[in-house]
Amino acid sequence: ICCSFEHCKFTTEWLLSRTRHRPKIAVVCGSGLSLLAESVSNKQVFRYEDIPNFSVSTVPSHDGHLVFGNVKDKSCVFMQGRFHLYEGYSLCKVTFPVRIFKLMGVETIIVTNASGGLCQDFKVGDIMIIKDHINLPGFAGQHPLCGPNDERFGIRFPCMSDAYSKELRKLVLNISAELGYSNFVREGVYCMVSGPNFETIAEARMLHILGSDSVGMSTVPEVTVAKHCGLRVLGLSLITNKVSLDYSREEKVNHEEVLHISKMRAEMLQKVLNTFIARSHQVEAINSN
């Protein structure tokens, strides 16, 4: 097993012996969203290739840096770049960093991504707060919790009906309203496909009928493992393109367009995120009552 408890412990201790940061919040930056980690103070950066047992990023715009730093007075850790199933990594490799965060003392994980909008009300540039997900690869046995269950991480049959914390979603909705962002902040269901190709029209129609508001190629394995090990989860998805449900439409999505839109909107997402992190003690108070 390449991601055993012992491997995780080794990597955690390696990192903790090289940083004074003790983050309670972890952020995974999706495609084109590395900017989210740029404004931190007291910054310390590790390259993925230097961290024992870590994988390396191979997707353009996924920088491959683990960044520790403060947002206001809160110590955080950011992944500038994540690992995807389509890169050829096993889901245990894809989700390995989540378990490192847990062992480090992280309590809340914020996962971000770029996705294609299936809901007809969504516009390019909208921020979708993820309220639930569909684990399509999971239905086919590509699931990060398949295999022997290590109880030190979590139980064999974890509940997923409340994977995305209601309190955290509410806090983001309130913050969005205060920032004047309400008209482009939505809630919805994210569906994971393995990729790497974008969807055919028939596939997109099927996902829409199944109840998906957006589609992407990541996030769900990370969230599943985070919920399994007891982390609070917030998911934010940037709608970078409209997915075609209609044979008469001519739009053709590509990764450059995804990056262009996510870079354009990253600053807004950063504002939401930084305000959220500065206020996250509000949620900690609710949860400890």
Ligand SMILES: O=P(O)(O)O[C@@H]1C[C@H](O)[C@@H](CO)O1
């Ligand atoms: O890491 P995320 O989910 O943000 O990346 C999305 C999905 C594909 O990796 C890529 C397609 O452009 O962006």
Ligand code: HPA
């Ligand atoms: O349309 C999409 N489909 C799948 N993944 C994506 N990531 C960004 N846009 C998309």
